[in-house]
Amino acid sequence: MHDSHTTYYSIGEVAKKKHVTIKALRYYHKVGILVPEHIDPENGYRYYTPHQLLHVDIIKVARFCQASIKELQLLFSTGDTKELYGYLTSKKQELTEQMQQLQDVSDVLDSLKDYAEESERAKVLNKLEQQEYEDRLLVVSPIDPKLGLEDFAEHDDLEAIIESLNVLPTYRTGYILTDLHTSHVFHVIRTKHRMPKDERIHRLPAGSYLTISYRYGQKQEAIRSIQAYADKEGIEVTVMYEFELLSELFEPGGFIHQIQVRLSGPK
Known part of the structure; x- marks a missing residue:
């Protein structure tokens, strides 16, 4: 050499x-x-x-x-070192954008996975069950009496609220029943940062929930089952959460509903 x-x-x-x-x-x-x-x-x-x-x-x-x-x-x-620097800088920017895109895809996958899991847990119909859930955050909006409850999509103010709060929407939606009256529409959200106090955000604490799943038209029967259990156990129920879920993802009309009532904190 x-x-x-x-x-x-x-x-x-x-x-x-x-x-x-x-x-x-x-x-x-x-x-x-x-x-x-x-x-x-x-x-x-x-x-x-x-x-x-x-x-x-x-x-x-x-x-x-x-x-x-x-x-x-x-x-x-x-x-040319200067040209190399410029080239590497541009590649870094491209990679950063790709990483954000991958993170967005990962967030959607998490939401879909959670939705599929919760829908699978709700497939047993017209039966009271106790199930454990982790903390959940809901973006809520009062029901507009002029719109009614026929179409969840009409309550599009939720989308604007979610965007303004810079949080991630999921596929889990539903209604809040207060004293048996539908008072709010909600959307379950995901977030990577601590949320400030906001009247538009409700927290469903982790713990045990009494649940019952049912198809369209069976809501009142489901509520009566919840009330009968609550009366028997001496539980005061003032708030119920009605989730819209899927019983079969690939079948038309596969939507079901599930009412959840919190019983206690984590075991």
Whole structure:
């Protein structure tokens, strides 16, 4: 080697240190984006300097960010640090946007999973059950008597409230019954930060809830079952939460309803 004071790494050592394949390093040499500092003229072995290990990192990051070989050829042909900085900055911005998109998808997956789980738990109809739930947050809005209860979507002020609060909506919606009268419409939300006190946000504490699921038209019978149980157990029920759920996700008209009444805190 032409400089005895320089440390060199064989292609195998570079592959091991940087977790890339020897085949990839040979390809990068072939296309001109990572030319070995020294090639032994007798056996053709490739040798790289410590400085070139940084080049491998740049290539790996750029390729992960979907950079083309042509982009990298242009970048390495100029050897301009300022241009490299600009390029890496733009890739960082792209990656940040992709991460946010992935987080948005993850949030939707969580909401769908929770909705499917709660719907599955509610499939037993016309039977009183005690079920445990974690803390839930509801965005609520008073019922507009002019709209009635026929179409939940008509109560679109909830959407505006959710947007103004910068929280994540879920697929779980329903109504609050106060003293047997439907008083509010609600939407279960998710949030990553502590919510300030707000009259539009209700908290359903974790704990045991008395539940009964039923199909459309069976609401009064379900309420009577709840009341009979409450009278027997000496429980005063002033607030009920009526959830709209799915009994079968892929069947038309698969919606069911479930009333929940809080009994106690966590066990």
